[in-house]
Amino acid sequence: MDLATPIGIVGAFCIVLTAIFIGGSFGQFVDVPSVLIVCGGGLAATLIRFQLSDVIAAFVTGSKVALAGRNTGPRELISEITSLGEVVRKSGPLGLENVDVSDPILAKGVQYIADGYELEFIRESMERERDLQLTRLSEGKRVFKALGDSAPAFGMIGTLIGLVQMLANMDDPAAIGPSMAVALLTTLYGALISNIICLPLVDKLDSKFDVDDLNQTLIIDGVCQIRESKSPALIREMLVAYLPEKVRIEFAEAA
Template sequence: MDLATIIGMVVGGTVIIIAIMLGGSFGAFVDMPSMLIVIGGGMAATLIRFPLAGVMVAFQTGGKVAFTHTKVESRELIDKIAEMGDIVRRAGPLGLESVEIDEPNLAKGAQMIADGYDGSFIRESMELARDQYLTRLMEGQRVFKSLGDAAPAFGMIGTLVGLVQMLGNMDDPSAIGPSMAVALLTTLYGAVISNLICLPVADKLTAKLGFEEINQTLIIDGVMSVRDGKSPALIREMLVAYLPENQRSEELPEAA
């Protein structure tokens, strides 16, 4: 569970609601035509840009990363891969069948080593899995970025619709209020949806993409080193290059 996302959205929503309640009635800020323009228009624009299947996958990926994202540190992966190398040297490839591995692609690589697959096949299979995973993250980022861009734009469209309705009914005072509500609330809804939901999730997916690209490449190189029978110390020394420079000195003494 990613508490940062939940806390951020709850705090942001709470601040907006408190500001509304301090200044008047919450009901005055609920307007269905405004919601229809912003949400419906934003979704329509996104569906025009992306295929339906891609949008559905993007929502699943974004929700998973934003709310249930569990970050696996590169150092933990290096430790686990070095442990796998030690097991292979002591018990052979079949010893990996009893190792508990949480990271899916690393677990897949360990199983293929245990099953005796050819090295080139293992690398190609794992690189394909990595590329497909990164592509899903990239598509999710693009869809949420598109929604984040479309929401304020449709908020502006709603503002123009409301102003046109208001100016067209200046002789009817009872129509001015609802038209003005559409004009103002669509801008509010567009800004909130974009800046509190869509763009933060898009940024989180972007960060996840960069992090996972490094981790998945580390896993592939580590699995191939284990498959080639390299020593745990050599594996650790090779993989430590994937760590930020300020963390490398903490890992290297362990290899000595």
């Protein structure tokens, strides 16, 4: 489990709350109409752009990515795939039945090999699963990007509503304060939601997209090489191409 995202979100809100308590009263920064305008309006605008099922799936994907632990790196995957190639060379495909595999995608590919599926089926099945996973991440990124854009926009709408109410009641001093609160707090709420929650999750989903694309493509190539009974040394040499140049040298020295 990765605690960076929840720590960052909680830390950011704590900093803002600390500044509020130092400078005044917390009650001054609570306004229900402003919350309704920003949260309700932003969510409604997002629902207009996407289907309800896509929005729900995006929230599920975003929460999983935000709390997901560290992915298995390419170096670890290459070492593990090379070891699996050695097992197949010594004991045949059935020798993979008793091997523990750390990555679930790699484990599925290993099971395909052990079950004797054809190479073309293995490649097509794993590529389809990779593409569907990347599509889910891409769709989740689009939903959170829409929320990140809508929240400040509705903050500005709330500001305009508050200014109109304030100007319409200039003859009533008691009505100026609440109207001004709506005008300013909606902008504050929109900025907080966008910059602390939505846009950081967009970046995290984008990073997850790149990592999954690289890792799963590496796994697919490795599994196919094992299925073709290539030598472990050849498998290692072919997969090293996925590593940056500097890491390739270090990996070769370690090997």
